[in-house]
Amino acid sequence: MRLLFGARRQRWLLAGVALVAALAGAACATAAVVRPRPWVVFVAVLGALVAVALSTAVVSGVLIARSERRTLRRIERVEASVESTRAKASRHEYHQELSLARIERTTREVAATTAGLAWFRPGGEARTATSDVPRVLFVTSNGGGMGHIARCSAIIRHSRGQLTGRILTLSTAAATVRDAGFPVEYFPSPATTNGGIDRWRRQFARRLLSDMAEHPVDVIAFDGTWVYPALTDVAEYADVPLVWVRRGLWREDSDLAQVEAWREHVSGVVVPADVAETRATAPEPFRDATWTDPVSLAPSQRESRENALATLGLDPSRRYALVQVSGGNTDGTATIAAVKAIRGAGDIVPVVVRSPLLPRSVAADAMTIEGKFPLVDVSAAWDYTVTGAGYNSVHENLHTSTPGVYLPSATTLMDDQEKRARAVVEAGLGLVAHGAEGLGRAIAEMMAGGRTDELRDAIRERKVPQGAARAALAITETRVAA
DSSP: OOHHHHHHHHHHHHHHHHHHHHHHHHHHHHHHHSSOOOOHHHHHHHHHHHHHHHHHHHHHHHHHHHHHHHHHHHHHHHHHHHHHHHHHHHHHHHHHHHHHHHHHHHHHHHHHHTTTOOOOOOTTSOOOTTSOEEEEEEOOOOOSSHHHHHHHHHHHHHHSOOOOOEEEOOOOHHHHHHHOOOOEEEEOOOGGGGSHHHHHHHHHHHHHHHHHHSOOOOOOOOESSSSOOHHHHHHHHTOOOEEEOOOOOOOTTHHHHHHGGGGGGGGGEEEBBTTTBBBTTOOHHHHHHEEEEEEOOOOOSSOOHHHHHHTTOTTTTSSEEEEEEOEEESSSSHHHHHHHOOOOOOOHEEEOOTTTTTTTGTTTEHHHEEEOTTTGGGGGSSSSEEEOOOOHHHHHHHHHOOOOEEESSSSSSSSSSHHHHHHHHTTTTOOOOGGGGHHHHHHHHHTTTTTHHHHHHHHHHOOOOOOOOHHHHHHHHHHHHH
16 A cells, blocks of 8 residues: 555546546536436446545545654654664663773783782681781881881881881882891882883782781781772781871871771771871871871980990091981082081081982082981980981981971972971971071071070970880781771
8 A cells, every 4th residue: 555655646646547537427427418328327337436436545545644654753753762772772881891891901900910829828827816926017118218117117126025027118228227137128119110000019919928928927017108909909818907007297288088088998097196296186087096106216225425426437526417308409409508507607517428319529528427227326426417307307306305407398298397397396396497598597596505405405305205116016906906
């Protein structure tokens, strides 16, 4: 029917034929009335029948065509809806495929990380929760100096037998600390390797597991500003609690995401207090942690001045000031300014620690000594120090009653040295220099009218306690809690 009546041209043709048949039938009918002959009557009747049939066909065709158009429109709407649904499904499937691809990539990375590690069995006989002395693996980031590795060394040094510790560090100062008798192993940071970060993570995870297989541990303690995901994964895989030793006094614009959700990354957080920050003054996310007194490498018993000078090979008949300015001082400008100011302020001899980062010419008018770790062990050799306002420098001076002129670094990413330096000055425990040009004024003030003795007396009166032993206990307590 659609072939017969679907085209409008065919319908018009049939209508014309029907009209002709009707006219012919009418003419025959008229002739039959005038001359009633049998064949004329037959032709008239036949013409009428043909006209009726054709007319019926035309009307039926029109009705059917209209019905078909309605049906086609309905079909088109259904097809459009189906296509839309298919498109949506395709987009959903596309996103599903992307998600599956991401999951597949992650699975491959996890598989690559854990491949070949079947030899490691967490919770083996070598590691038990009833060990008399907990074994702690300290892991540190590289940082901009020796802050992280020095803090871990301090906890080991002052642990009072509460733990035995080893250090796996990303700091290039590993050899220096190892030479001082601390058990230290080095692993290159991502910045010092050629591969991408994903490859580094896999290699770091393997190194951790390899180290833990050879030297079973009860706790992992990480000192750094951001807990590496590989470290969290390894701790969970090995079923070992992970403690975050988090130095405080972060800059106000620091990323607090991990601190706010620390339970997703570590088993516990230990915060060594700061002269410029306590639990009460710290940002809210930092308060939900175990706080200790400030931690430093300062020895429990301070060496005598005579022994300290003998260790350094310095003449005991002269007086000395240590110059060790870091953080944005690689060109030596601050060191030169400090040496010049000390020479011009009196009979104090400036002593500069040799560093591959400093040009030799910056210490032309000063005595130089080889780098020693821990340098705080010979703090009695100095009348005062000129240093940065980092956590270790400030608290080592406070723990050894050593006056200091502090030059805050503005280049540190997390450490708010400006705030720490202001707190020291406000407490009357030291002096601050604002930029290399301010060193002359601060050093002149230090040398004027017995200011050095005043500051030393103020520090002794303050009696800043050593928190390293408490930090060691907090780390071992996490093992029990886990």
